[in-house]
Amino acid sequence: MNKRRGKITSFFKKNAGGWALMLPMVVVLYFMIWRPQVEGFIWSLFKMNAYTPVEFAGLQNYVEVVTEPQFLTVLWNTVQYVLWSLVVGFLPPLFIAMMINEMVHFRNGFKITIYLPTIIPAIVGYLIWYFIYYPDGAGLLNMLLAKVGLGPFQWLNDGKFTILFITISMTWKDLGGAMLLYYAALQGIDPSLYEAAILDGASVMQRIRYVTFPRLSGIMLLCFIRQIIAVFQVMEQPMAMTSGGPNGASTSLGYQLYQYGFVTGRTGQALALGGVMFGILIIFTCFYFVLNKKVEDNT
Amino acid sequence: MKRFHTKETSILAATDLKSLRYKILYWVLFGILVLIALCSVIPTIWAVLFGFKGSQEIYAVPTTFFPKQFSLISIYDAWQALQFGPNIISTLIVSLGNVAFTLVICGLGGYVLSRLKPKGAKTIFVIVVWTMMMPSHVRMVPLFMEFIDFPVIHVNMMNSYLPLWLMAAANSFNIMLFKNHFDSVSMALVEAARLDGCNNIRIFSSIMVPLSVPIIAFVAITCINGAWSEFFWPYLVLNDVKLQTLPVRIFLLKSKPQIKMNTYMMGLTFACVPPAVLFAIFQKKIMGGINIGGVKG
Numbered sequence: 001m002n003k004r005r006g007k008i009t010s011f012f013k014k015n016a017g018g019w020a021l022m023l024p025m026v027v028v029l030y031f032m033i034w035r036p037q038v039e040g041f042i043w044s045l046f047k048m049n050a051y052t053p054v055e056f057a058g059l060q061n062y063v064e065v066v067t068e069p070q071f072l073t074v075l076w077n078t079v080q081y082v083l084w085s086l087v088v089g090f091l092p093p094l095f096i097a098m099m100i101n102e103m104v105h106f107r108n109g110f111k112i113t114i115y116l117p118t119i120i121p122a123i124v125g126y127l128i129w130y131f132i133y134y135p136d137g138a139g140l141l142n143m144l145l146a147k148v149g150l151g152p153f154q155w156l157n158d159g160k161f162t163i164l165f166i167t168i169s170m171t172w173k174d175l176g177g178a179m180l181l182y183y184a185a186l187q188g189i190d191p192s193l194y195e196a197a198i199l200d201g202a203s204v205m206q207r208i209r210y211v212t213f214p215r216l217s218g219i220m221l222l223c224f225i226r227q228i229i230a231v232f233q234v235m236e237q238p239m240a241m242t243s244g245g246p247n248g249a250s251t252s253l254g255y256q257l258y259q260y261g262f263v264t265g266r267t268g269q270a271l272a273l274g275g276v277m278f279g280i281l282i283i284f285t286c287f288y289f290v291l292n293k294k295v296e297d298n299t
Numbered sequence: 300m301k302r303f304h305t306k307e308t309s310i311l312a313a314t315d316l317k318s319l320r321y322k323i324l325y326w327v328l329f330g331i332l333v334l335i336a337l338c339s340v341i342p343t344i345w346a347v348l349f350g351f352k353g354s355q356e357i358y359a360v361p362t363t364f365f366p367k368q369f370s371l372i373s374i375y376d377a378w379q380a381l382q383f384g385p386n387i388i389s390t391l392i393v394s395l396g397n398v399a400f401t402l403v404i405c406g407l408g409g410y411v412l413s414r415l416k417p418k419g420a421k422t423i424f425v426i427v428v429w430t431m432m433m434p435s436h437v438r439m440v441p442l443f444m445e446f447i448d449f450p451v452i453h454v455n456m457m458n459s460y461l462p463l464w465l466m467a468a469a470n471s472f473n474i475m476l477f478k479n480h481f482d483s484v485s486m487a488l489v490e491a492a493r494l495d496g497c498n499n500i501r502i503f504s505s506i507m508v509p510l511s512v513p514i515i516a517f518v519a520i521t522c523i524n525g526a527w528s529e530f531f532w533p534y535l536v537l538n539d540v541k542l543q544t545l546p547v548r549i550f551l552l553k554s555k556p557q558i559k560m561n562t563y564m565m566g567l568t569f570a571c572v573p574p575a576v577l578f579a580i581f582q583k584k585i586m587g588g589i590n591i592g593g594v595k596g
Contacts, residue, residue, distance in 0.1 A: 011418075014417065014418075015417035015419075016417075017415065017417075018411045018415035018416065018417030018420065019411075019417050019419075021407045021408075021410065021411045021415065021499070021503075022408055022411040022412070022415075022417070022423070024403070024404045024407065024408070024468075025404050025405065025407065025408030025411075025468075025474065026408075026423060028404055028465055028468045028469045029426075029427065029469050029471070031445065031449075031450070031465070031469075032442070032466050032468075032469035033430050033433070033438065033469050033471075034426070034430065035441070035445075035450070036438035036442040037430070037433060037437060037438045039438075039441040039444075040437035040438050040439075040440065040441045041437065043440075043441065044437075051440075051443065051444045051447055096332070096335060098310070099328045099331065099332050100332065101310075102309060102310060102311050102325070102328060103328075103329065103332070104302075104303060104305065104306045105329065109336075110332050110335075110336055111586070112582065112586070113336040113340060114332075114335060114336055114339045115586060116339055116340055116343070116578075117339055117340075117342075117343070119524070119574050119575065119577075119578045119585070120343060120570075120571045120574060120575070121527050121528040121530075121545075121570055121571065121574060122528050122530065122546075123528070123530040123546045123549060123550055124546070124549065124567050124570045124571055127549065127553060127567060128342050128343065128345075128346045128567060129342065130553075131346065131349075131560070131564070132342055132345070136358075137358065137362050138357055138358060138362060138560060140342070140345050143362045143363075143364070172338070172339070172342070180586060186309070189309070191307055191308040191309065194308045194309060194310065194312065195308050198308070198312055198314070198315075204310060204315075207310050212310060229432065229434070233434065233435070233436055235436075235531070236530060236531055239531075240530075240550060240553075253436075254436055257436055257439065261440045261443070262443070262535060267440055270439070270440050271437070271440050271441075274436045274437030274438070274439060274440065275437055277434055277437065278433075278434045278436070278437045281434035282434065285432045285433065285434065288432055289429075289432070
């Protein structure tokens with residue numbers, strides 16, 4: 001009996017201190033992440049009155065979200081955001097990092113200057129671009145075009161290209177982080193590998209193909225998936241630059257969710273849309289974890 | 300001026316650069332980088348210069364890149380029109396709170412996960428890793444509901460900074476950063492201290508903390524930057540104009556017709572100053588931080 005009690009006290013002694021120190025973290029994570037994450041799913045099955053769940057409604061919120069006439073448009077818009085951001089923004093940071101890594105002159109200067117847009121507050125960056133795309137003569141792009149006798153163009157007000165223009169500003173703002181990541185990876189490649197390749201008579205393309213690329217492919221794939229996940233949730237950019245317009249042409253799923261949840265008072269649909277987005281993205285998230293483990297094991 | 304023969308071998312080697320073909324290639328790449336660097340800074344410079352334009356210059360044809368004259372009066376006028384004082388103080392309070400909450404909560408958490416490992420810590424760690432990449436939109440509305448009526452204590456947290464501080468602390472990435480850091484601290488030091496009779500808290504405060512100054516600084520800087528940059532949640536939570544952080548105020552002023560475009564641009568400039576100063580001081584730390592969490596992130 002006494003022995004067992006001693007065991008319990010020693011178990012308690014061993015663990016209580018750790019738990020006490022960890023408790024604030026667990027509490028905060030519970031209330032800020034885990035609880036709302038689970039509640040989001042539960043309440044998406046309820047009829048909501050503003051911010052109070054009223055009664056169980058099954059999949060009704062989901063049905064309402066998916067059968068909404070603009071749902072497919074919004075989904076396609078979101079896919080367009082992802083596609084354009086990959087076209088405009090996936091390879092440039094890699095190429096820029098590779099070029100900087102080859103420089104003898106101003107290497108640090110280039111690195112810092114190209115990183116600069118990352119440090120200005122996100123919303124300020126988007127608002128600056130809102131004015132760059134300003135549809136009258138005061139906007140920077142129309143001013144430049146006027147100098148060569150063109151324009152003025154409508155830019156963000158032209159629904160066909162709004163998403164492309166928004167992704168350009170996103171790329172401008174976020175390229176620095178990925179660039180540094182690739183740069184660090186490039187710096188980690190042992191120069192003797194290149195020297196060996198050069199002795200073997202490898203051309204520049206061959207050196208990139210057989211020395212550089214194999215050492216970057218893991219990070220590239222991780223960045224690729226991370227970008228898909230991040231851009232699929234795009235919300236603040238259309239909010240700041242276009243309010244989802246013109247005519248809903250730049251409304252993303254995230255922005256639609258914000259509209260449902262905090263503007264038009266359709267909380268139930270907001271929750272259901274969150275569930276839909278989760279369902280789509282969790283596939284990528286799982287893939288990311290599997291891949292991340294592989295890449296970590298290789299490095 | 301550095302010479303080509305000092306080049307470390309990467310894709311191009313010093314020997315390559317002796318030939319004309321590669322010299323041309325090098326300078327073409329150099330030119331491309333100059334162009335990219337210009338594209339990176341011109342938008343911001345344009346916005347700053349726009350702030351100095353007089354109000355009759357905004358729509359003058361043809362519009363120009365540079366304002367006709369620089370006067371400090373335009374800064375003063377914009378400051379008078381925008382009344383950012385309370386918002387700057389509010390953003391400062393948010394940044395300090397973010398730092399305090401994050402360092403204490405994530406720092407201790409990372410320490411326990413890395414060193415003390417009580418029973419159950421492994422499970423917690425797995426969940427922390429998984430929540431890092433969870434799609435977050437599904438928890439937006441429930442989180443807002445919590446802030447209106449916080450569970451257990453039933454407090455309305457709207458128009459207070461508490462939600463922002465708590466959310467800053469619930470950052471799995473920072474927890475991982477601390478954990479990885481504490482993992483790298485030599486075990487021998489800890490054992491020696493334990494033999495000398497240090498308890499866990501002593502070990503944490505007199506060995507771990509001094510060794511962690513670089514990572515503490517990095518996390519603190521990103522927290523402060525977050526407060527000057529975060530927009531969405533402060534926008535939802537802080538409705539009182541005086542409590543709003545600068546990014547929120549800036550966003551709301553966009554739809555106010557009485558603020559002219561040049562004044563507004565000066566406002567955007569004001570909002571860039573604190574992060575820019577922070578970057579100027581801690582540039583090495585901020586850009587080096589990528590290596591801390593980067594690949595493993």
